[in-house]
Amino acid sequence: MQWRDTYSLGIREIDEQHRALIGNFTTIEEAIRQGENWSTVYFHVADLKESARFHFTCEEALMRLFGYPDIRLHTAEHAHFFKVLSEIELHSINRSIEKERVKFLRVWMTKHIAGSDRELARHILAGAPVVKA
Ligand SMILES: [Fe+2]
Ligand SMILES: [Fe+2]
Numbered sequence: 769m770q771w772r773d774t775y776s777l778g779i780r781e782i783d784e785q786h787r788a789l790i791g792n793f794t795t796i797e798e799a800i801r802q803g804e805n806w807s808t809v810y811f812h813v814a815d816l817k818e819s820a821r822f823h824f825t826c827e828e829a830l831m832r833l834f835g836y837p838d839i840r841l842h843t844a845e846h847a848h849f850f851k852v853l854s855e856i857e858l859h860s861i862n863r864s865i866e867k868e869r870v871k872f873l874r875v876w877m878t879k880h881i882a883g884s885d886r887e888l889a890r891h892i893l894a895g896a897p898v899v900k901a
Contacts, residue, residue: 769794769874775881777889785823786881792816793877800870810860817853824850831888834896842884849876 771790776783796812824846831839856869 769797769877777881777886778893779889782827782885782889785819785826786885788819789816789823790877792819793873797870797874800867806860810857813853813857813860817850817857820846820850820853827885827888830892833898834892835899836888836891836896838884838887842888845876845880845884849873849880852876 769790771787775786775790777786792812792815796809796816799809799812824843828839828843828846830836831842836842852869852872856866856873859866859869
């Protein structure tokens with residue numbers, strides 16, 4: 769999976785986090801393709817989990833800050849990604865990477881960034897006010 773300019777949402781911090789996530793994910797795909805041993809894959813997955821957790825926390829904070837109306841759905845999508853990633857982590861210990869789960873993550877990233885994240889960026893860039901006390 770490669771970064772494409774069409775993934776850019778126009779908010780530098782989010783774009784940089786997305787670039788890093790895609791980079792992390794590509795490392796996992798490469799490790800699997802090259803038949804690296806399970807521990808290599810496991811540690812790459814742990815890296816992706818850490819960066820995904822940080823990224824999702826940032827986006828969810830932005831949603832609360834800017835009163836994003838679709839916060840529940842968007843947060844549920846994040847939770848689903850994280851669940852599948854955790855399953856891959858578990859399976860990598862059992863040395864049985866399931867290609868379907870990896871493919872799910874690739875499709876998820878493309879669709880989520882181009883869809884749900886783009887909607888969130890639009891909301892913020894359109895000048896949504898900060899939710900006040
Ligand atoms: Fe998101
Ligand atoms: Fe995102």
